[in-house]
Amino acid sequence: MPITIPVAFLGGGLRFSADLVDISSTGVLLRCSQDIDLGTIGKMAIPVGHETSRVVVVAKRRLPGIGVAFEFSHMSPHDRELLRRLLMRLASTPAP
Numbered sequence: 227m228p229i230t231i232p233v234a235f236l237g238g239g240l241r242f243s244a245d246l247v248d249i250s251s252t253g254v255l256l257r258c259s260q261d262i263d264l265g266t267i268g269k270m271a272i273p274v275g276h277e278t279s280r281v282v283v284v285a286k287r288r289l290p291g292i293g294v295a296f297e298f299s300h301m302s303p304h305d306r307e308l309l310r311r312l313l314m315r316l317a318s319t320p321a322p
Contacts, residue, residue, distance in 0.1 A: 229319060235260075235283075235296075237268020244293065246272070251313065253286065253297040262294055270296065272312070279308040 231246040233256055244258035254270070266285040271278050283296035301309065 229316070231273060233273075234271040235268050236270075237283075238262060238266035238285075240266075240268070247293060249309075249313065249316070251298075251309065253295060254283070255289070255293060255295045257293040260294070262288075264288070267299065268296075272309070274308040274312045277308055279305040279312070281305055281309075 232243050233246050233254065234243050235241070235256070235258075240260055240262060242258060242260050244256040244260075246254060247257050248255040249272075254272070262285050264285050264287070268283055268285075270281050270283045272281070273279075279301070281298050282300040284299050285294055286297045287295040289295065298309075
């Protein structure tokens, strides 16, 4: 069974939760149906174990039928380390 990671977004007058579809060291793709303008800057909370990585993101691309791709704009060194841990955990999880 795939891992479901709920992500929270706040910005551009919107506040919503969405499921993470894909993540890399530079950004994230969320499954959502919100009508968000490209270029919108917001804050995102991504759970990592017992902690939460809080990052500033920019909406970059809409993928019809899937959601929105965001680019990481700013994160603290601690949040970068949390992201690195999440990426390592996901890389070691067997595909279904």
